[in-house]
Amino acid sequence: MGLVGAVADDTEAEYIRYVCETEIINSDNLLGTIKPMIWTLCTNPDKYKSTELQAASSLTLAKYMMVSSKVCEENLQLLFTILERSNEDVVRANLVxxxxxxxxRFPNELEPWTPRFYAR
Structure with missing residues (x-):
C-alpha cells in the first residue's frame, strides 16, 4: 500500500532534505569538485582582484550555502568577513x-550572526 496525504508529503520532504544535505554538493560530483576553488577565490581577494571574479565567487558561495545547512554553517564566518571587508559595492549588495x-532558509543557523549583520 502506497503512502498518502501528509505522510507522503513528509517522506518526500525528508528525501529532498537528505539529497540537499548529502548528494548535491559532495566531492563525488562536479559541484563538489568546484567548491574548493570557490573557497580559494573567496579567501584570497588580494590575489584575485577582479571585481567580477570577487562578485561571482562570493555569490556562488552564498548559493552553495543555500543548498545545505552544513555548508551554510561551515562558511558563515567567511561570508560575513567578505561582507565586512569588501571594498566593492556589488559584492556587498549581492551578499546582503x-x-x-x-x-x-536557515534561520536557526544564522540567528547568532544577526548582530553582526546589522552592525554596519
Whole structure:
C-alpha cells in the first residue's frame, strides 16, 4: 500500500532534505569538485582582484550555502568577513541579498550572526 496525504508529503520532504544535505554538493560530483576553488577565490581577494571574479565567487558561495545547512554553517564566518571587508559595492549588495535568502532558509543557523549583520 502506497503512502498518502501528509505522510507522503513528509517522506518526500525528508528525501529532498537528505539529497540537499548529502548528494548535491559532495566531492563525488562536479559541484563538489568546484567548491574548493570557490573557497580559494573567496579567501584570497588580494590575489584575485577582479571585481567580477570577487562578485561571482562570493555569490556562488552564498548559493552553495543555500543548498545545505552544513555548508551554510561551515562558511558563515567567511561570508560575513567578505561582507565586512569588501571594498566593492556589488559584492556587498549581492551578499546582503543572499543573506536575506539564507535567513529565510536557515534561520536557526544564522540567528547568532544577526548582530553582526546589522552592525554596519
Amino acid at each position: 541579498i543572499a543573506l536575506g535568502d539564507l535567513y529565510f
